[in-house]
Each structure stands twice: as C-alpha cells, then as structure tokens.
Amino acid sequence: MSDRRRPNRREPFDHFARESRHVLVFEPFGNRAGFLCARARELRAVQLEIAAVLALRLERSGVKDGLCLVNAMHITASVFINDDEPGLHADYKRWLEWLAPYDASPERYHHNRTGEDNGDAHHKRQVMGREIVAAITAGKLDFGPWEQIFYGEFDGRRAKRVLVKVIGE
Amino acid sequence: MSDRRRPNRREPFDHFARESRHVLVFEPFGNRAGFLCARARELRAVQLEIAAVLALRLERSGVKDGLCLVNAMHITASVFINDDEPGLHADYKRWLEWLAPYDASPERYHHNRTGEDNGDAHHKRQVMGREIVAAITAGKLDFGPWEQIFYGEFDGRRAKRVLVKVIGE
Amino acid sequence: MSDRRRPNRREPFDHFARESRHVLVFEPFGNRAGFLCARARELRAVQLEIAAVLALRLERSGVKDGLCLVNAMHITASVFINDDEPGLHADYKRWLEWLAPYDASPERYHHNRTGEDNGDAHHKRQVMGREIVAAITAGKLDFGPWEQIFYGEFDGRRAKRVLVKVIGE
Numbered sequence: 001m002s003d004r005r006r007p008n009r010r011e012p013f014d015h016f017a018r019e020s021r022h023v024l025v026f027e028p029f030g031n032r033a034g035f036l037c038a039r040a041r042e043l044r045a046v047q048l049e050i051a052a053v054l055a056l057r058l059e060r061s062g063v064k065d066g067l068c069l070v071n072a073m074h075i076t077a078s079v080f081i082n083d084d085e086p087g088l089h090a091d092y093k094r095w096l097e098w099l100a101p102y103d104a105s106p107e108r109y110h111h112n113r114t115g116e117d118n119g120d121a122h123h124k125r126q127v128m129g130r131e132i133v134a135a136i137t138a139g140k141l142d143f144g145p146w147e148q149i150f151y152g153e154f155d156g157r158r159a160k161r162v163l164v165k166v167i168g169e
Numbered sequence: 170m171s172d173r174r175r176p177n178r179r180e181p182f183d184h185f186a187r188e189s190r191h192v193l194v195f196e197p198f199g200n201r202a203g204f205l206c207a208r209a210r211e212l213r214a215v216q217l218e219i220a221a222v223l224a225l226r227l228e229r230s231g232v233k234d235g236l237c238l239v240n241a242m243h244i245t246a247s248v249f250i251n252d253d254e255p256g257l258h259a260d261y262k263r264w265l266e267w268l269a270p271y272d273a274s275p276e277r278y279h280h281n282r283t284g285e286d287n288g289d290a291h292h293k294r295q296v297m298g299r300e301i302v303a304a305i306t307a308g309k310l311d312f313g314p315w316e317q318i319f320y321g322e323f324d325g326r327r328a329k330r331v332l333v334k335v336i337g338e
Numbered sequence: 339m340s341d342r343r344r345p346n347r348r349e350p351f352d353h354f355a356r357e358s359r360h361v362l363v364f365e366p367f368g369n370r371a372g373f374l375c376a377r378a379r380e381l382r383a384v385q386l387e388i389a390a391v392l393a394l395r396l397e398r399s400g401v402k403d404g405l406c407l408v409n410a411m412h413i414t415a416s417v418f419i420n421d422d423e424p425g426l427h428a429d430y431k432r433w434l435e436w437l438a439p440y441d442a443s444p445e446r447y448h449h450n451r452t453g454e455d456n457g458d459a460h461h462k463r464q465v466m467g468r469e470i471v472a473a474i475t476a477g478k479l480d481f482g483p484w485e486q487i488f489y490g491e492f493d494g495r496r497a498k499r500v501l502v503k504v505i506g507e
Contacts, residue, residue: 067238067336069405069471073482075420081299082244087279088291095269095292100433110425122426123433126466128295130419133238133302133471135334142332144242163480165473167405167506168336236407236505250468251413256448257460264438264461297464302407302471304503311501313411337505 050079050149050162054141057166064139066168071131073163076121076155078128084148096124096154121154128152136168219248219318219331223310226335233308235337239318240300242330245290247297247321258319265293265323290323297321305337388417388487388500392479395504402477404506408487409469411499414459416466416490427488434462434492459492466490474506 050070058068070079082088100123106112109119132149135142151162219239227237239248251257269292275281278288301318304311320331388408396406408417420426438461444450447457470487473480489500 065336067236067334067405069473071471071473073485075482075484080295082291082295083280085280085283087282088288090279091288091292092295099268099437110428111421111423113425114423119426119429122420123429126418126420126430129298129467131471133240133300135238135240135332137334142334144244144330144332146244147242161482163473163482165405165475165480167403234505236405236503249464251460251464252449254449254452256451257457259448260457260461261464268437298467302409302469304407304409304501306503311503313413313499313501315413316411 050151050164054149054164057164058136058139058141061166062139063136063166063168066136066166068134068136068141068167069131069163069165070134070149071163072125072151073161074155076118076125076153077160078125078130078152078154079132079162080128080150080152081132081134081147082150083146084150089150092128092152096127099127100124118155124154125152136166219320219333223318223333226333227305227308227310230335231308232305232335232337235305235335237303237305237310237336238300238332238334239303240332241294241320242332243324245287245294245322245324246329247294247299247323248301248331249297249319249321250301250303250316251319252315253317253319261297261321265296268296269293287324293323294321305335388489388502392487392502395502396474396477396479399504400477401474401504401506404474404504406472406474406479406505407469407501407503408472409501410463410489411501412493414456414463414491414493415498416463416468416492417470417487417500418466418490419470419472419485419487421484422486422488430466430490434465437465438462456493462492463490474504 054068054070072079100120101108102120103109104112104117111119111122134149151160153160223237223239241248269289270277271286271289272278273281273286280288280291303318320329322329392406392408410417438458439446440455440458441447442450442455449457449460472487489498491498
C-alpha cells in the first residue's frame with residue numbers, strides 16, 4: 001500500500017488504480033475530504049471503479065447464484081447503496097456535517113485526544129454503514145433499477161481499501 | 170410490475186400480492202407514506218408477508234444451514250429488524266422526521282431540484298438500513314426471541330420490491 | 339439462558355461465559371447500561387470474547403473462504419465494527435444520547451407505554467446497526483488494519499446473545 005501522493009490530474013480512475021486479490025486500493029485523496037471523496041466527480045469515479053471490478057470478478061469467479069459482500073476496510077469510510085445523483089450526495093454531506101460536525105478539538109470528540117482529528121468521521125461512517133451485501137442471480141448483481149454502490153470517504157488522508165468478496169456457485 | 174391502484178380495501182396481504190422469482194412485489198401504497206407504509210397495520214401486513222414468503226422459500230430451497238439476505242430493491246426504502254410494537258413504529262416515524270424532515274422544496278434537499286420531492290426519504294433509508302442478513306440453522310431463521318423483519322417505506326408512491334435470497338446447503 | 343446475577347468481580351470474560359451452538363450468551367450486566375456495556379473495560383472484554391470465539395470457530399469449521407455473520411440476537415443491542423479506542427466509545431455514548439435520549443416516560447417514546455423504559459435503546463440500535471458481515475480468506479477474517487468487532491448494549495438488564503455464523507468452504 002503506497003502512501004505517495006498522486007499527481008493532481010483528476011481523470012476518472014486516475015487517483016486510484018491497483019487491485020490486489022479481492023481488494024481495491026485507493027490512493028490517498030490528498031486532502032481532508034470532509035465527505036465522500038470531497039467531490040462528486042471523484043465519488044462517481046470510485047463508484048464506476050467498484051462496479052467495473054465487481055463485474056469483472058463475477059465473470060472470473062463464474063458464480064451464478066450467491067452473495068457479494070463489498071465493505072470499506074477502514075473505519076472512517078463507508079460502502080453504501082443509494083442514488084447516483086450529485087444533489088443527493090451534496091445533501092448527505094451537509095446532513096452528516098449536522099449529525100457529526102468536523103471538529104479537530106478534543107473537547108467535542110474525546111477520540112481526538114489521541115492526536116487524530118477524525119472523530120467526526122468515525123460517527124459519519126456509522127450512519128452510512130460499513131458494508132453492503134447483494135444477491136447474485138444469473139451471474140449478475142441482482143439490483144433494483146436505481147441501486148448503485150458508493151464508497152464514502154470521511155477522512156481522506158490515507159490510502160484506503162475496499163474489499164469485494166463473491167461466494168456461491 | 171403493475172402501477173394500477175388497488176382498491177381501498179386494506180385487508181392484510183391485500184395491497185401487495187405477487188411474487189416473482191425471489192422478489193416480493195408490493196403494489197403502490199397510493200399516497201405518500203411519510204413513514205413505514207403510513208400505518209402500523211400495513212407495516213404489520215408487510216412484515217407477515219415477508220415472514221410467510223421466507224418460510225416458504227426456506228422450505229422449498231431445502232437449505233438447512235446458510236444465510237438469508239432480505240433487502241429493499243429501492244433506494245427510498247429499508248428492510249430492518251426490530252420489535253413488532255406499534256408504539257415503537259410511531260416513535261421511529263417521529264424520530265426520522267426530526268432527523269430528516271419531509272420538505273419538497275429544493276432548498277433543504279438539493280436532490281429535489283431533479284423534480285423529486287423525496288430527498289428526505291433517501292436520508293431516512295440510510296438510518297434504518299437497506300438490508301438484513303440472517304442465519305439459517307436447522308432449516309429455520311435463527312432469530313432471537315423478539316426479532317421480526319420489517320419493510321420501511323419512506324416514499325410510498327411507486328410499486329416496490331423486496332428481494333429474498335437464500336444460500337447454503 | 340440463566341438470569342441470575344454474576345458476582346461483581348469484573349475480570350475480562352467473567353461477566354459472560356457460556357457458548358451454546360454458534361451463540362455467545364452474555365450474562366446480564368446488572369444495571370441499565372445506557373450505552374455499550376456502560377464501561378469501556380467491559381466493552382473491550384466483550385470484543386475480546388467475540389474475537390476469541392470467532393477464531394476458534396473458524397479453526398473448527400475448517401472454512402478457508404467464505405462469509406461470517408455476527409449479529410445481536412436482541413433488538414436493543416448492536417454488533418458493529420470500528421476502532422478499539424475508549425475515547426471514541428465515550429464519544430459514541432454521548433452522541434447516541436443526543437440522537438435518542440434515555441427517557442422512561444411514555445411521552446417521548448410511545449413504546450414505553452408498554453411498561454418498558456427502553457424506547458431509546460431501540461433507536462440507538464438502528465444507528466449502530468444489528469449485524470456485520472465479514473469476509474473469510476485463507477481461514478481468517480479478512481479485516482483492515484483497525485477493524486474490530488464490538489457488541490453495543492443499550493438496555494443492559496437481561497442476558498443477551500450474539501450469534502456467530504460461518505459459511506463457505
């Protein structure tokens with residue numbers, strides 16, 4: 001897991017790249033995100049990446065009928081399913097900031113006595129959830145018409161990983 | 170998936186009916202629900218329907234040991250496990266309205282700039298969750314004494330589907 | 339499931355003890371917890387116990403590749419994954435008390451008209467979640483560097499159970 005910064009070019013798929021085993025490795029986003037990779041464009045890119053890797057893995061695994069787990073491997077991030085609509089993601093950002101405001105001081109979040117400033121991110125992650133479990137039917141994700149998988153980043157300073165696990169027959 | 174309205178008779182199992190593959194199709198509830206199918210009686214009916222379909226599917230699948238996924242296929246709805254107590258469901262309704270009030274305007278929810286008025290529903294769904302995963306042991310759902318599966322509807326205007334997936338041996 | 343109180347000695351593993359099938363039985367904590375077994379020390383003990391039982395079960399089951407479900411079997415409790423940091427657990431306690439304050443009266447929580455006083459606990463549980471699903475790879479939990487499984491207790495007066503289910507090959 002490299003910690004080096006990527007160049008500031010922000011093409012989709014550019015700021016995260018490598019796949020190892022069943023884990024997607026996202027390069028550090030380069031600054032504190034506040035919410036959801038800070039920008040809808042990046043969020044959208046991560047969503048496309050997860051969808052692409054999932055499709056590839058389903059094909060490779062040959063699983064036709066089973067379950068798929070997708071989870072954040074870090075405790076200040078979420079994997080969740082909702083609408084691919086930038087206005088909604090902006091709403092989530094504001095809402096989560098109301099529910100658990102960013103505050104680096106150790107007064108609001110005792111967790112920040114450890115030297116961290118991401119106490120808020122641990123709370124936001126609980127609201128949005130760690131993982132999703134989806135059904136696989138006929139070799140495809142069995143999704144409703146608007147379901148899309150997103151990765152929510154609430155801290156943003158370290159390389160992060162998303163685990164994708166497929167089981168079944 | 171039919172969009173026609175059902176008659177206003179509200180016997181249990183009456184306002185939703187069809188099963189296709191491993192998916193329960195709920196007819197539209199006919200008006201904006203606000204929360205949880207608007208009325209405890211309907212909520213209870215949906216809960217009974219899910220339980221009945223689950224039992225039937227477990228029997229048909231012959232799975233004795235495995236996992237069961239139940240998820241909303243729509244992004245303004247939830248499947249969750251809690252107590253079958255109407256007072257609690259009324260509490261949830263009020264609490265979710267405090268956490269994410271219904272507001273059709275695009276000022277509170279940018280999502281509503283799309284012409285939708287259900288920005289709040291996308292937030293309520295995150296608090297209550299999309300899915301449950303339950304253990305199957307000896308051919309039955311391995312539940313604690315008070316665990317019941319509910320479908321939470323926060324929008325209420327379209328036909329909705331709940332996916333039930335059983336895997337194991 | 340015994341309801342007798344344990345002596346007040348609070349060594350790790352002391353206030354809960356028995357394992358039956360794939361279920362951990364926790365003895366009653368002896369007083370209303372408010373949150374998370376009331377004390378970080380107990381929370382930590384429960385976390386160690388879950389981790390120990392999971393490791394044992396993975397070894398016994400021989401499963402090398404699969405999924406693991408860990409869920410609270412009671413509807414005023416949670417199983418969740420986050421950081422093993424006492425300051426954060428204190429933050430969660432305060433935050434959940436803001437989101438859904440303890441109030442025994444039936445005015446705030448209609449649920450308490452039933453004679454219960456744990457309406458708040460049913461709300462806290464929804465925020466923190468009922469269950470986690472984790473990947474098993476090479477016979478071990480496939481976790482990120484800081485992921486730890488916790489049991490959150492929001493009522494605290496009855497013996498509680500945590501289910502651990504392993505499936506795979």
